[in-house]
Amino acid sequence: MPDVFIQNQRFYNPVDYVLQQIGGTWKAPVLWRLKSKTLRYTELQKAIPHISQKMLTKTLKELEVDKIINKQIFAKVPPHTEYCLTAKGKKIILLIEAIRNAGLELMKEEGIDYEAMIKEEKKNAEKK
Amino acid sequence: MPDVFIQNQRFYNPVDYVLQQIGGTWKAPVLWRLKSKTLRYTELQKAIPHISQKMLTKTLKELEVDKIINKQIFAKVPPHTEYCLTAKGKKIILLIEAIRNAGLELMKEEGIDYEAMIKEEKKNAEKK
DNA sequence: CAGTATCCAATATGATACTG
DNA sequence: CAGTATCATATTGGATACTG
Numbered sequence: 001m002p003d004v005f006i007q008n009q010r011f012y013n014p015v016d017y018v019l020q021q022i023g024g025t026w027k028a029p030v031l032w033r034l035k036s037k038t039l040r041y042t043e044l045q046k047a048i049p050h051i052s053q054k055m056l057t058k059t060l061k062e063l064e065v066d067k068i069i070n071k072q073i074f075a076k077v078p079p080h081t082e083y084c085l086t087a088k089g090k091k092i093i094l095l096i097e098a099i100r101n102a103g104l105e106l107m108k109e110e111g112i113d114y115e116a117m118i119k120e121e122k123k124n125a126e127k128k
Numbered sequence: 129m130p131d132v133f134i135q136n137q138r139f140y141n142p143v144d145y146v147l148q149q150i151g152g153t154w155k156a157p158v159l160w161r162l163k164s165k166t167l168r169y170t171e172l173q174k175a176i177p178h179i180s181q182k183m184l185t186k187t188l189k190e191l192e193v194d195k196i197i198n199k200q201i202f203a204k205v206p207p208h209t210e211y212c213l214t215a216k217g218k219k220i221i222l223l224i225e226a227i228r229n230a231g232l233e234l235m236k237e238e239g240i241d242y243e244a245m246i247k248e249e250k251k252n253a254e255k256k
Numbered sequence: 257c258a259g260t261a262t263c264c265a266a267t268a269t270g271a272t273a274c275t276g
Numbered sequence: 277c278a279g280t281a282t283c284a285t286a287t288t289g290g291a292t293a294c295t296g
């Protein structure tokens with residue numbers, strides 16, 4: 001497999017190219033939240049457990065550079081920023097969905113029903 | 129999204145769970161070579177550009193622990209080892225194929241025909 | 257042939273404090 | 277609100293030499 005150079009960066013193969021853009025710990029969680037919604041910085045931070053401010057900022061910047069998400073700044077008071085998927089991002093979400101489904105299956109083979117866990121979590125959140 | 133614990137390891141979500149098993153730089157290249165063949169350590173090393181001995185060894189060990197590949201040692205002289213996909217590995221190859229296809233598409237949008245590059249490389253190799 | 261062992265540099269991530 | 281800056285730690289990966 002030959003190497004490929006895109007924007008002065010080297011990739012070993014097509015999988016490598018994809019994983020540089022959506023791999024790592026935080027890109028999928030961010031994109032998943034933006035799947036069908038526009039969200040603000042703070043909303044993303046609240047919605048994603050464990051993520052630090054630093055990693056959220058870094059992840060958003062990389063996704064923006066790769067044209068997977070769009071950043072829009074609203075100068076009106078109070079000022080805020082909104083993030084949403086680009087056309088490329090909407091394509092990529094389909095792939096993340098495929099990876100996620102594979103993960104759900106693999107978890108099931110380990111005896112874990114992840115989607116039931118999510119429902120349970122929501123129910124507990126409502127009780128408060 | 130709730131955390132999940134499998135084999136005493138924590139995962140943030142299903143995508144995280146998958147990427148721990150097939151993510152990183154070297155797992156896909158190794159699995160791709162084993163797609164339809166059984167290969168020996170040295171054959172893998174020769175087939176995968178840039179991979180170091182250390183990374184090949186580490187990658188193979190992790191894939192084996194996760195039951196994605198099978199390792200068989202032949203004690204006969206000269207001794208050697210063979211690696212092949214397990215049933216789980218054969219399922220996972222389908223996902224890698226999906227990621228790879230997405231990568232090929234994304235590369236095409238950058239004006240790169242990766243599959244043509246592979247053919248070109250093969251042709252040049254035959255000339256020798 | 258199929259690895260280990262060791263040293264080292266680069267990157268990823270977290271924690272905390274500060275700012276236009 | 278949406279970040280930046282700084283410090284510290286853990287993990288990743290490369291290079292090289294050695295081994296049953």
